[in-house]
Amino acid sequence: MIWVLVAIVVVVLAVLVIVMRKPHQEPGVASFRRHIDALSPEARREVMDRVRPPDSNQQEGQGN
Amino acid sequence: MARDLAIDLGTANTLVYMKGRGIVLNEPSVIALNRQTGEVLATGREAWQMIGRTPGYIVAVRPLRGGAITDFEITERMIRLLLQRVGVSRFTRPKVVICVPSAITEVERRAVTDAARRAGAADAQLIEQPMAAAIGADLPIDEPVGNMVIDIGGGTSETAVISLGGVVALEAVRVGSFDIDAAIQAYVRREHGIAIGERTAEEVKMAIGSAAPTDDESQAEVRGRDLMTGLPKTVVLTPEEIRFAIEDVVSSIIASVVRCLAKAPPELAQDFLVRGMYLVGGGGLLRGLAPRIERETQVPVKMSNMPLEAVVMGAGHCIEHYDALKTMFMGARRP
Numbered sequence: 001m002i003w004v005l006v007a008i009v010v011v012v013l014a015v016l017v018i019v020m021r022k023p024h025q026e027p028g029v030a031s032f033r034r035h036i037d038a039l040s041p042e043a044r045r046e047v048m049d050r051v052r053p054p055d056s057n058q059q060e061g062q063g064n
Numbered sequence: 065m066a067r068d069l070a071i072d073l074g075t076a077n078t079l080v081y082m083k084g085r086g087i088v089l090n091e092p093s094v095i096a097l098n099r100q101t102g103e104v105l106a107t108g109r110e111a112w113q114m115i116g117r118t119p120g121y122i123v124a125v126r127p128l129r130g131g132a133i134t135d136f137e138i139t140e141r142m143i144r145l146l147l148q149r150v151g152v153s154r155f156t157r158p159k160v161v162i163c164v165p166s167a168i169t170e171v172e173r174r175a176v177t178d179a180a181r182r183a184g185a186a187d188a189q190l191i192e193q194p195m196a197a198a199i200g201a202d203l204p205i206d207e208p209v210g211n212m213v214i215d216i217g218g219g220t221s222e223t224a225v226i227s228l229g230g231v232v233a234l235e236a237v238r239v240g241s242f243d244i245d246a247a248i249q250a251y252v253r254r255e256h257g258i259a260i261g262e263r264t265a266e267e268v269k270m271a272i273g274s275a276a277p278t279d280d281e282s283q284a285e286v287r288g289r290d291l292m293t294g295l296p297k298t299v300v301l302t303p304e305e306i307r308f309a310i311e312d313v314v315s316s317i318i319a320s321v322v323r324c325l326a327k328a329p330p331e332l333a334q335d336f337l338v339r340g341m342y343l344v345g346g347g348g349l350l351r352g353l354a355p356r357i358e359r360e361t362q363v364p365v366k367m368s369n370m371p372l373e374a375v376v377m378g379a380g381h382c383i384e385h386y387d388a389l390k391t392m393f394m395g396a397r398r399p
Contacts, residue, residue, distance in 0.1 A: 038388035
């Protein structure tokens with residue numbers, strides 16, 4: 001029984017070490033990246049296609 | 065479970081975008097009430113047709129002026145009725161993103177969010193109109209380049225420089241296409257001695273109004289009430305007269321664009337010369353306005369593909385990516 005507990009503790013510690021060794025990303029960087037990605041033309045395509053009349057879909061890609 | 069909504073609560077028109085579906089409502093921001101009982105008789109297009117043509121006991125009003133709520137109670141009732149029309153009920157409470165002018169005060173901000181919450185929204189967030197317009201006009205605002213958008217609405221005109229998903233410079237004036245209509249009304253009254261209604265002035269603007277001379281100019285016959293005799297009278301208006309009548313309003317809009325250009329950092333200012341500025345909003349459809357702005361700023365001006373829908377499309381995109389874009393909401397940035 002004691003060996004099972006020791007094994008669990010060892011596994012948990014190993015997982016913690018692996019997680020801690022992963023490169024840490026600043027929350028600000030991740031949030032900004034998500035914000036910018038959500039504003040990309042690809043992300044906006046769905047809304048544009050939903051609203052734009054079907055015949056104007058081919059007219060231009062980025063509005064400029 | 066109600067689908068979340070984006071609302072462009074404009075002085076002239078209200079547009080509603082439903083998450084996953086697109087624009088589900090596009091109606092004038094007008095409500096008709098029984099003056100004696102306070103009952104709502106009509107909203108939207110039906111109420112708009114009543115403006116200036118109602119018997120004494122009915123009043124058809126626009127509860128928003130200059131992008132601000134002038135009558136809180138009526139606005140709340142109008143929002144509630146509009147939300148009901150798109151399927152919101154007491155039991156289905158959606159999240160709502162509302163586009164408002166950037167120059168809105170704290171009190172006005174609270175009035176809009178309170179009106180939406182009382183009308184059935186579970187949560188109401190606000191987004192600045194020029195930012196929503198830039199998203200909806202499909203400008204590359206995710207890149208580190210200068211994007212300039214001019215949003216001319218019914219009661220406000222806003223110019224913003226946007227880069228990397230944020231507003232860099234902003235200029236807003238509480239002047240819009242309704243001020244153009246009012247200037248036409250005042251001119252006809254002063255110079256021709258006849259009174260015309262709000263809707264007639266708008267029709268004149270759409271028929272022959274322009275900010276600069278254009279190739280296809282014609283005259284317009286206008287019918288109104290003679291101020292001296294009280295009898296119906298017809299006068300003929302020329303495009304030159306209308307340009308003269310609306311010059312102050314047009315100049316003040318262009319002056320705000322120039323001020324915004326002056327606020328932009330030099331690195332972004334050079335982008336405008338290449339990429340141009342984008343016009344959105346119903347006021348941007350005034351003939352000759354784009355070439356006039358182009359002439360006075362020396363920067364190319366382009367018309368957005370869907371000028372009337374750009375703002376609600378931008379807000380619609382925010383409701384589709386609510387968590388990723390919630391930092392753009394006004395409360396998030398100005399606690």
